[in-house]
Amino acid sequence: MNVFNEAEFNDICKKLGADGVVRDVAIRYTMPGYFNRVRNVVHHDRRGEVVFCVIRLDGRIIMTRRDDYPGQIYRIPTGGIGHDEDVVEAVFREVKEELGLEVRIRAFAGVLRIRFEYENERVMFYSYIFILDEVGGRLLADASDDEISEIREVDIDEFERMVRALGSIEGKWQDWGRFRYITSNAVLNYLKQKSI
Numbered sequence: 001m002n003v004f005n006e007a008e009f010n011d012i013c014k015k016l017g018a019d020g021v022v023r024d025v026a027i028r029y030t031m032p033g034y035f036n037r038v039r040n041v042v043h044h045d046r047r048g049e050v051v052f053c054v055i056r057l058d059g060r061i062i063m064t065r066r067d068d069y070p071g072q073i074y075r076i077p078t079g080g081i082g083h084d085e086d087v088v089e090a091v092f093r094e095v096k097e098e099l100g101l102e103v104r105i106r107a108f109a110g111v112l113r114i115r116f117e118y119e120n121e122r123v124m125f126y127s128y129i130f131i132l133d134e135v136g137g138r139l140l141a142d143a144s145d146d147e148i149s150e151i152r153e154v155d156i157d158e159f160e161r162m163v164r165a166l167g168s169i170e171g172k173w174q175d176w177g178r179f180r181y182i183t184s185n186a187v188l189n190y191l192k193q194k195s196i
Contacts, residue, residue, distance in 0.1 A: 002042050002124045004113055012087055012108060012128075020110030020129075025182055028117040034175035035118035038125060046080035048126030050091040053187045054103060055196070056134050060153040062099065063162055067149040070173045074152050074162045076184045081128070091130050099151075100142030103132035109190040112182065127183050131196065156191060163188050 004022075013020050029035045053076055054062045063074035079094025081087055088105075095103050109129040116123045139151060154162065163184045169177030190196075 002047050002126075004111075004124065004126060008087065009111060015088065016105060016108045018108035018110075020108045022111050022113060023186070024113045024115070026115045026117060027178055027182070029175055030118075031175070032118050034179070035116050035121070035123070038116050038179075039121070039123045041080075042123055042125060045082075047083050048081045048128065049078045049183075050081060050087065050094055051076055051078050051127050051129045051183045051187060052091055052095055052103075052132055053130065053191070054095065054099060054101060054132045054134055055106070056153055058153075060155060061159050061191075062139075063152045063154055063159065064098075064148045065150045065152070066147060070169060070171070071165075073165060073169065073173075073177070074150075074154075075166060075180045076187050077148070078127070078183065081126075087128050091128070091132070095132065096137070096142070097145045098143060098148060100137050100140055100144075101134050102136035104135050105130055106133050106196075107131040107190070107194070109186065112186055114179070114182065116179075127186070129183070129186055129190065131187070131190065156188075159191075160188055 064077045065074045077098050079098055081090045095101055112127040114125045166177050166184055167181035
């Protein structure tokens with residue numbers, strides 16, 4: 001069972017001087033495909049993810065896509081947290097691997113405790129949301145992973161349009177889109193609330 005670590009969450013908030021919130025979300029799927037994928041990842045690879053909103057020096061927000069995404073779909077980047085990995089260390093590692101950037105934590109927005117449901121089964125997954133400022137590195141050139149095929153730097157209005165697009169994906173990517181809508185929308189709501 002993938003159980004939320006309340007003490008770890010409180011330690012992150014204390015360490016970063018943050019007032020992050022915990023929000024519970026449920027996603028019910030009618031087909032087993034994406035649910036099984038999440039269940040397998042949790043059992044074998046990770047307990048959750050870091051969701052990292054990187055704000056560039058000019059104030060624009062980095063959105064990413066892979067070649068296999070549908071249409072013009074972009075999302076906030078994320079990266080896995082291993083079962084015994086420190087969350088804050090994971091965010092710095094993932095930003096460096098995925099984007100090639102060095103960052104400073106501006107804010108820890110909190111955690112989405114996501115309950116994936118299919119029929120009578122449930123899997124818990126935790127998305128830790130960070131707002132980051134770029135401080136160095138070369139975007140993608142210094143990345144050690146090659147998962148990202150394209151970057152888009154957007155203002156808050158374009159970011160909001162991209163988040164809405166995630167929530168309206170149909171077809172085989174719909175279940176993935178529902179999940180990514182929730183994480184990207186949490187970032188959007190935080191940025192709008194804090195007027196960042």
